[in-house]
Amino acid sequence: MRSSLLTAGTILLVSSVASGQVCFEDTISDGTMSASEWSTELFLTRGLVGSVTATQLATGGNPGFCWRVFQSLSDDTGLTAVHTYAPACYDPADSGGIQTIDFAIDYQWVASDPPPPVSGEQRFGLAANQGANTFVAAGALTGMNTNWQSHLQTGITSANFVLKSGSGTLDLSANAPPITFGFYTSNNIGPTTITFTREVNYDNFSVTITRTCEGDANGDGTVDVNDISYVLFRLGGACPPCDGDANGDGAVDVNDISFVLFRLGSVCP
Ligand SMILES: [Ca+2]
Ligand SMILES: [Ca+2]
Ligand SMILES: [Ca+2]
Numbered sequence: 001m002r003s004s005l006l007t008a009g010t011i012l013l014v015s016s017v018a019s020g021q022v023c024f025e026d027t028i029s030d031g032t033m034s035a036s037e038w039s040t041e042l043f044l045t046r047g048l049v050g051s052v053t054a055t056q057l058a059t060g061g062n063p064g065f066c067w068r069v070f071q072s073l074s075d076d077t078g079l080t081a082v083h084t085y086a087p088a089c090y091d092p093a094d095s096g097g098i099q100t101i102d103f104a105i106d107y108q109w110v111a112s113d114p115p116p117p118v119s120g121e122q123r124f125g126l127a128a129n130q131g132a133n134t135f136v137a138a139g140a141l142t143g144m145n146t147n148w149q150s151h152l153q154t155g156i157t158s159a160n161f162v163l164k165s166g167s168g169t170l171d172l173s174a175n176a177p178p179i180t181f182g183f184y185t186s187n188n189i190g191p192t193t194i195t196f197t198r199e200v201n202y203d204n205f206s207v208t209i210t211r212t213c214e215g216d217a218n219g220d221g222t223v224d225v226n227d228i229s230y231v232l233f234r235l236g237g238a239c240p241p242c243d244g245d246a247n248g249d250g251a252v253d254v255n256d257i258s259f260v261l262f263r264l265g266s267v268c269p
Pocket of ligand 3: 244245246249251255
């Protein structure tokens, strides 16, 4: 629970959220892919000969802006680039534990060298940062189709994530540290002196949280009258951050009160 001290008209919020971040309640999405909001971190294994360039394109997205990922590798190298959406985080201590995560993104293969039929796709999937630790969840291959395609992956749990850097496991439980989401792109190449490049566009990144305890608007582990007060006090509030959006539909309104009422007394795991 984020502590809130009310003294002499001053609200002091104490939390470990990075400056400038707003923690979302249930859904975060971005179709702009701005370089000022997205950052890319490169991880290399084995041969260690690789690079990545990730940039915002103003046109050609699905629609409008998109994120172009150009990867280059050679000499028995494993390459993973983690692209992180910095403005948003999910804070279990404020919003409750996470039962499952749904991940969606659109992708469009652009070019590869050597050209097809040599395999020239990228692997991609959900990524998460918690504290100094980075995790990735097995995703899919883009293939080499120049049309925009949509990827939807539902029901992702902590068991689906593997550690990419740092230590430990991704903690989705109530009171866990804030989590910042993004996606990774990766490639592997065997022993060769030829440089392989793969270029893919991405757009419409989206993460949707299903909480462990539905209706627990204030994130204290029970669904009771305090959750109704919590929503009432925030009716019509800004979204994001959607504080009080119990049903996760992107608005804080009377439907959230009904949602909580219907679940009063629910036993939270
Ligand atoms: Ca777009
Ligand atoms: Ca509650
Ligand atoms: Ca709502």
